Amino acid sequence: GQNIDQPTEMTATEGAIVQINCTYQTSGFNGLFWYQQHAGEAPTFLSYNVLDGLEEKGRFSSFLSRSKGYSYLLLKELQMKDSASYLCAVRFSGGYQKVTFGTGTKLQVIP
Amino acid sequence: GAVVSQHPSRVICKSGTSVKIECRSLDFQATTMFWYRQFPKKSLMLMATSNEGSKATYEQGVEKDKFLINHASLTLSTLTVTSAHPEDSSFYICSATSAVKGADTQYFGPGTRLTVL
Numbered sequence: 001g002q003n004i005d006q007p008t009e010m011t012a013t014e015g016a017i018v019q020i021n022c023t024y025q026t027s028g029f030n031g032l033f034w035y036q037q038h039a040g041e042a043p044t045f046l047s048y049n050v051l052d053g054l055e056e057k058g059r060f061s062s063f064l065s066r067s068k069g070y071s072y073l074l075l076k077e078l079q080m081k082d083s084a085s086y087l088c089a090v091r092f093s094g095g096y097q098k099v100t101f102g103t104g105t106k107l108q109v110i111p
Numbered sequence: 112g113a114v115v116s117q118h119p120s121r122v123i124c125k126s127g128t129s130v131k132i133e134c135r136s137l138d139f140q141a142t143t144m145f146w147y148r149q150f151p152k153k154s155l156m157l158m159a160t161s162n163e164g165s166k167a168t169y170e171q172g173v174e175k176d177k178f179l180i181n182h183a184s185l186t187l188s189t190l191t192v193t194s195a196h197p198e199d200s201s202f203y204i205c206s207a208t209s210a211v212k213g214a215d216t217q218y219f220g221p222g223t224r225l226t227v228l
Contacts, residue, residue: 033217040202041222045216087155097208097217098157106152
């Protein structure tokens with residue numbers, strides 16, 4: 001299987017930092033994506049990791065450990081507009097660049 | 112750049128009718144397009160992968176005769192839900208990748224909400 005696990009829901013305070021974790025089965029791993037999805041809208045691309053380490057992009061950073069089958073998305077200086085679902089998606093080797101999405105983590109930012 | 116559009120954004124139809132959803136890449140040529148469906152509060156489920164000029168590759172459990180996919184050009188793919196039933200009501204989202212823009216990233220359309228009465 002290609003189980004991708006994320007927490008279902010998280011709540012964090014405006015201005016704070018939150019870390020959203022994602023674990024996956026390592027066999028055939030070929031890249032990991034994070035997407036943001038607001039309710040009723042399509043996902044928007046946040047980050048892509050294929051090598052171990054931290055990728056920083058403004059307030060958002062994404063980390064990958066291939067040996068552990070683990071990634072996290074780090075959101076700093078949280079804003080109310082960051083309230084959304086965050087989807088972890090993994091590409092496994094096998095063609096067509098298709099990815100498998102996790103169930104998503106619904107983040108609620110509170111004042 | 113990397114804009115993907117879908118039409119219609121919302122459709123309501125009667126049971127037994129067919130509905131066509133269009134997915135267009137507006138500023139790039141999409142070598143591969145994907146079709147997903149998403150149920151409320153659930154993640155995206157890949158239905159099929161479509162490459163221009165060839166037959167779509169369907170995921171296990173997806174009926175190819177019910178969900179017809181045509182990728183006639185490098186900027187257009189269509190999904191036709193044939194003989195729609197209430198259980199087909201869902202949010203359908205397409206995405207596109209481009210060998211030029213970097214085949215790693217999928218760019219998503221805004222989605223089509225289908226309601227079958």
